[in-house]
Amino acid sequence: MKLKYDVVIVGSGIAGPIVARNVAKEGFKVLMIDKKAEIGTPKRCGEGISIGAFKKYDIPYDKRFINREIYGAAIYSPSGYKLEVKHNHVAGVILERKIFDKMLAYYAAKAGADIMAKTEAIGLIREDGKIKGIKARHEGNSLEIYADVIVAADGIESRVARWAGINSFLPPHELDSAYEYEMIIENIPDPDLIHLYFGNEIAPRGYVWVFPKDEDRANVGVGIAGDNPRTAKYYLDKWIKENNIKGVKILEVNVGGVPVGGFLRELVKDNVVVVGDAARQVNPIHGGGMAEAMEAGTIASRYITKALEDENLELLKGYTEEWWSKDGARLMRVLKIRKISEKLSDDELDAAVQALSGADAESLISGDYKKVFKALIKNPKVLLKPKLLKLLTEAI
Amino acid sequence: MPKVEIIVDKEKCYLCGSCVAVCPKEAIIIENDEWNFFFDKCISCKFCVLACPVGALNAEEVEQ
């Protein structure tokens, strides 16, 4: 079967539906496909997102996909020093992504986009050396989807970008290998906070997270450097055992990879536009990628709309420039901080957590480090750790 | 470096795509909910084995 659209989007996770909605709203013919039979399922996510994302990206605050409102975070160092940030207002939520992703697709559909679940992209259509669309399969039937613009929103395993000749190979060190249980946990220290546990024995290069979905139910997971010889599963099971976690009953096992670095330089090639995990647009410290996918999707949709309006596909390249000058520059700063933190021993991590204030931690996670580092190098705890001091000094 | 064949333990694999992302040569492809390995493309770097969150992959050396 042959189909013709202005834009075809591969992947209906977070980035895809944002692009689909925004471009369809402008009156263009959009088709979004996903290989999943049920959009949103399985989830591979801790489901945490900051509250600001709803307004910023024009997403309804619909109780159907909000499990729990969260007021802040507690960060634990290897020896158990705690850094807590608790606001008196809602700071973020733990979503139900199975519903959230499906609703994002629904909003795109309401804006006029066509959606096809259980439809897998299997290659590009090339004619006269030009990319003309996507070849896909649905229940054994072949589809040829012709489109002026092709959007690769196909997540961590993205193949669409590679077909177009963009090298989106992710070195294993730039992948967080992640393993998570959605489970019953009776002793969540404070179910109004998310809890993050750091340490080289706990989660090499990454952390263990407890994201409460109820008072006694949470996404409990771990991410570790993808080149670590042990598995993420090993570290999570070890943490659960060693920390006397009570009432463990496993409702889901969620397995996945998170790109934490290696952002794609080339976000557009010819008429192919890459967004979200496919473009490796994720915060390299905490591994959150939903807000980043929304941001990239928002920028990309503006340039797609412009390119279609002006019938000039060259304009798509503006997305690469704008993303890199804004979110890209910010995420590169975050990556720089992570490259320091991943070198720290448990002792040094303890000292850093003791020396930081909650506001400092929030600045670091959003990529603002100069002021924080300048204060840290005068802190007595840090002065006692020559390597930490050297790393921080070098960075400013 | 001896050439390897990557073997998947299907009962452990969640089809999460991490191995696909870290493969420099597109020697692993997940399509139609199936994990596929292409021996001719593989350069035996074993990145996929390292990256798998559950240890579903093994590299078996093959005689050339």
Ligand SMILES: Cc1cc2nc3c(=O)[nH]c(=O)nc-3n(C[C@H](O)[C@H](O)[C@H](O)COP(=O)(O)OP(=O)(O)OC[C@H]3O[C@@H](n4cnc5c(N)ncnc54)[C@H](O)[C@@H]3O)c2cc1C
């Ligand atoms: C364990 C884990 C925990 C995480 N926790 C958080 C968190 O708490 N907060 C946060 O913000 N982020 C988190 N992330 C990251 C977040 O999940 C991703 O960054 C986000 O989902 C990226 O959105 P996306 O739209 O780019 O890709 P995805 O959401 O992965 O969507 C890609 C879609 O493309 C589809 N697809 C792929 N190939 C094809 C094909 N060939 N044809 C058709 N469809 C295809 C897939 O089925 C999928 O639905 C976590 C990730 C993991 C693995």
Ligand code: SF4
């Ligand atoms: S990384 Fe492991 S679990 Fe994920 S698809 Fe590859 S073999 Fe399967």
Ligand code: SF4
């Ligand atoms: S060993 Fe390297 S080249 Fe071979 S499949 Fe694994 S990642 Fe790909």
